[in-house]
Amino acid sequence: MEYNFSEIEPRWQRYWEINKTFKTTDNFSKPKYYILDMFPYPSGAGLHVGHPEGYTATDIVSRYKRMKGYNVLHPMGYDAFGLPAEQYAMQTGTHPAVTTNKNCDNFRRQIKSIGLSYDWDREINTTDPHYYKWTQWIFKQLYNTWFDETINKGRPVSELTIPDEIKSQGKDAVKQYIAGKRLAYYDNAQVWWCDSCKTVCANEEVLTDGSHEKCGHTVTRKNLKQWLLRIPLYAERLLQGLEELDWPAGIIDMQKNWIGKSTGAEIDFSIEGLDKKLKVYTTRPDTLFGATYMVISPEHGMAGEITIPEKKKEVEKYIQKASLKSDLDRTDLAKEKTGVFTGRYAVNPVNNKLIPIWIADYVLMGYGTGAIMAVPAHDTRDFEFAQEFDLPVICILDPKDADGREEILKGLKCWTEDGEYINSSSMETGLDINGLNKLNGIQKTIEWLESNNLGKATVNYKMRDWLFSRQRYWGEPFPVIHWEDGEVTLLDDDELPLLLPDLEKYTPGEAGESPLANASEWLHVIDKNGRRGRRETNTMPQWAGSCWYYLRYIDPFNEQMILNPDKEKYWMPVDLYIGGAEHAVLHLLYSRFWHKVLYDLGIVSTDEPFKKLFNQGMILAYAYETATGAKVTSDLVEEHEGRHFHTKTGEELKQIVAKMSKSLKNVVNPDDIIERYGADSLRLYEMFMGPLDERKPWSETGVKGVFNFLNRVFRFFGDTGNINLEKESTEVAKTLHQTIKKVGSDIENLKFNTAISALMVLNNTAMKQGTVSKDTAETFAKLLSPFAPHLGEELWSVYGHNKTISYEPWPEADESLLQEDSFEYPVSFNGKMRFKIELPLDMELEDIKKTVLSDQRAEKWLAGKSLRKFIFVPKKIINIAVN
RNA sequence: GCCCGGGUGGCGGAAUUGGUAGACGCGCUGGAUUCAAAAUCCAGUUCUGGCAACAGAGUGCGGGUUCGAUUCCCGCCCCGGGUACCA
Structure with missing residues (x-):
């Protein structure tokens, strides 16, 4: 009998759909397992082979867990706001919702054709007003929350105590005070602007080379009034929370890195001839005795008053140049140190020595206090600057037996490691750290600074406020009105959702405003007192919808509340979350932030949303190049005996591994694979290629290999003539129970490639034996079914069962047979x-x-x-x- | 520069974390079946030498620890990802 996958697979997919086989109920008496895929952006190009990789992995675990008796929540949806649909609308006038729905339909069809066991009754779509109503609602919660640093927790602004001195200044002062505390605030900000996308973007979305991660165009700086979220207030919590997570170490590192915690001290330097202090942040207060000059950033607020009149011209010129420089490709210019002397001196608090104050753009306004004390002997950047401008270098840390000690002691070389302090005492001020090491030196200096009121121990974070608005049409509108008198108000809950208005045209408004500025009817509002107002024209970034979608799956149709607390308590946290590593800092950090706020407000019961995270590796493809390295598109390559040749020139080509791309003509479409080999083969191959988390090249012959395996399975296990043993042979029984053990533990460890290999071994052993018992055959079908569910169901029905295999108990290994x-x-x-x-x-x-x-x-x-x-x-x- | 990954046959990859290196699959070689091909089945397949039994070498490179190292330690090289004047 033929393995007729094109008949078998659609038949079972219909069965699952009609019988709602994978519908999840809130049966709180059963142990739960929530397994989540990162939902896709439904692009017009449809699914690529990378999507089914993660989806199949989660599907296998879901099916396995169901058979293990868990109540499994395994949903799917669409992260459907986004630029492509809007750009298409600009060109064609087609409403983005139309494009989006069409693409979602296509994605749904494709995903269903893979035989994934989602509960389709919970499907969500971030562009659905029933969904984004709650995205807007969360924004309101952020707006109405402040962070209480004394208890490290977000609290409603209604619980914020207003200091008397603020109260005494009147209503506006109070409003301003509260605005300064809200987690969401509207303010002038230096933002990154992408001129290609005609929108601002968050720091996190700008790549190292200064390009926008969405479109690749270089971004520029702009000053704009925007919505921002005070995510740094949660920096410590976001950092601490990482400890308890079962996440890949690499992702944890990247998040830690992004949060960028450092400990040090803030130190006040008095300024000669000015009744003001200059505050610096340093991680090395111990090196104060080696501070030979100071630097403030060109954007520093005190630059003007510090600069002496004679230097004014020169300094202004430098500041001007520096401001232009930020518009250029900074990375190229970054290496060379530039700066200008202000003419003014500060007093080093440890020894009362005068040190010059410089302005240089290697000091950034956005970090610390925007001012530093420079210790050229023990900081490479300061050393470079000192060399450039011939500033003194005083070594205060003896490197002992390090290479080049002599040069270091003379200040000819920079030393950033530990050592023993020298030249570090002052009779005048009473501080002496000579002879100590770095750790003790830092501690003693901080104690001295604090007791003399000159500074204090401080913690700093690299992470900045999250720029949360975009000049786009196709995103969640902010439930915000800006009134003519300057007041900003939010809509009431019963006014949500604030719907996106239909537009005639989707091109941006005046002066880079969102297209929503064109929706005049929608835009202008008047309150009951006749006061005029204008709705916020910016929309939320795409991250907004994906920040909390995992919560809505739990209770997708609740119109009264974001989700039912009992259901939330039962299903959260997500037990396993699989997706691409490209979301390491963006989506995963933003989600964790929102989740913690919702936790503080009592809306969710867990502090962290995703218990275990796993990243699937990218699927690459073979590509070909000539001896000189010229790429050859895959349609011009033919293979003989494992070697590759150019179809036109006959030249032998080198096979390389590259990302799938249209230009190389090596993109694989899952639809084609399903048509030729079936969904089970597609699933099996994607899992058999190699470890889930590694990048690996697609190979069509590899698909044939697993297809071949399924054929052999069908021919042997699908033929009841081979299933006639009363008692299983010892050899097959032993292999069977080894396989039960291995497949189970491999699924738990997400090692699907070796699980499949074990199934192949079992199949080979059984075929060699020629005949097996019914129990063996049924067990095999169960073991196979999470991987190749259509064939699993088919075999199960061949064995005379008329119910799905999906909830059959998972086999147990008989240890006695393994002895x-x-x-x-x-x-x-x-x-x-x-x-x-x-x-x-x-x-x-x-x-x-x-x-x-x-x-x-x-x-x-x-x-x-x-x-x-x-x-x-x-x-x-x-x-x-x-x- | 710094922080993570990763280098194993012709190819994708296994190896219970210190214990038979190369499971499983692809490809290739030979054979069976066939008028022939496809499909299928059987056998072989790390490299070198040998008809063979067998011997030697072998997990990026160089050292070390150990009875024993793909696995642990030290020093390098290459590839991929992240990050970068963060004081």
Whole structure:
């Protein structure tokens, strides 16, 4: 009988759909398992083979967990706001909702054709007003929350105590005070602007080379009034929370890095001739004695007053140049140090020495206090600057036995490591750290600073406020009105959702405003007192909808509340979350932030949303190039005997691995694979290629390999003529139970490639045996079904069952069958395996020694040598060391 | 520069974390079946030498620890990702 996948697969997909096989109920008595995929942006191009990789992995775990008796929540939806649909609308006038719905339909069709066991009744779409109503509602919560640093927790602004001195200044002062505390605020900000997308973007969206991660165009700086979220207030919580997560170490590192915690001290320097202090932040207060100059950033607020009149012109010129420089490609210019002397001096608090104050753009306004004390002897950047401008270098840290100590002591070389302090005491001020090491030096200096009121220990974070508005049409509108008198109000809950208005045209409004500025009817509002107002024209970034979608799956149709608390308590947290590593800092950090705010407000019961995270690796493709490195599109390549040639020139080509791309013509479409080999083959191949988290190249012959395996399975296990044994043979029984054990533990560890290989071994063993018992066949079908569910169901029905295999109990391995009473020991001489010998497990060591050493095959390795050591490791190895 | 990954046959990849290196699959070689091909089945397949039994070498490179190292330690090289004047 033929393995007719194109008949089998749609038939089971219909069965699942009609019977709602994978509908999840809120049966709180069962143990739950929430398994989530990062939902896709439904692009017009449809699914690529990368999507089914993660989806199949989660599907296997879902099906396995169901068979293990769990109540499984496994939903799917669409992150459907986004630029492409809007750009298409600009060109064609088609409403983005139309494009989006069409693309979602296509995605749904494609996803269903893979046989994934989602509960389709919970499908969500971020562009659905029923959904974004709650995105807007969360924005309101952020707006109405402040962060209480004394208890490290977000609280409603209604619980914010207003200091009396603010109260006494009147209503506006109070409003301003509250605005300064809200997690969401509207303010003038230096923002990154992408001129290609005609929108601002968050720091996180700008790549290292200064390009926009969405479109690749270089971004520029702009000053605009925008919505921002005070995510740094949660920096410590976001950092601490990482400790308890079962996430890839790399992602944890990246998040830690992004948060960028550093500890040090803020130190006040008095300024000669000015009744003001200059505050610096440093991680090395211990090096104060080596501070030979100071630097403030060109944007520093005190630049003007610090600069002496004679230097004004020069300084202004430098500041002007620096401001232009931020518009250029900064990375190229970054290396060379530039700066200008202000003419003014500060007083070093540890020894009262005067040190010059410079302005230089290597000091950034956005970090610390925007001012530093420069210690050229022990900081590479300061050292470079000192060399450039011939400033003194005083070594205060003896590197002891390090290379180049002499040069370091003379200040000719920079030393950033530990050592022993020298030149670090002052009779005048009473501080002396000579002889101490770095750790103690830092501690003692901070104590001295604090007791003399000159500074204090401080913690700093790299993470900045999150720029939360975009000049786009196709996003969630802010439920915000700006009134003519300057007041900003939010809509009431019963006014949500604030719907996106339909537009005639989707081009941006005046002066880079969002297209919503064109929606005049929608835009202008009048309150009951006749006051005029204008709605916020910016929309939320795409991250907004994906920040909390995992919560809505739990209760997708609740119109009264974001989700029911009982359901939330049952289903949260997400037990397993699989998606691409490209979201390491963006989506995963933003989500965690929102979640923590919702937790503080009592809306969710867990502090972290995603317990276990796993990243699937990218699927690459083979590409071809000539000897000179010129790429050849895949349609011009032919293969003979494992070598590759150009179809036109006959030239031999080199096979390389590259990202799938249209230009190389090596993009694989899952639809084609399903048509030729079936969904089960697609699933199986994607899992068999290699470890889930590694990047790996697609190979069509590899698909044929697993297709071949499924054919063999169908021919053997699908033929009841082969299933006639009363009692299973020992060999097959043993392999079967080994396979049960291995497949189960491999699924738990997401090692699908080796699980499939174990199934192949079992199939090979069974086929060799020629006939198996019904129990073996049914067990095999169960083990196979999470991986190849259509074939699993088909076999199950061939065995006479009329109900789905999806909820059949997962087989248990019979350990007694795996017990051995003997073991075939490899015998090595000096670590090199020479022969094998079967020995009973209960044999005494002395007998083993005698048996092995007297074995005929041992003779030649012992001849003329003396026995040094006899190593016996039970059930492992015998090694004989000879001289 | 710094922080993570990763280098194993012709290819994708296994190896219970110190114990038989190369499971499983692809490809290739030979054979069976066939008028022939496809499909299928059987056998072989790390490299070198040998008809073979067998021997030697072998997990990026160089050292080390150990009875024994793909696995642990030290020093390098290459590839991929992240990040970058963060004081």
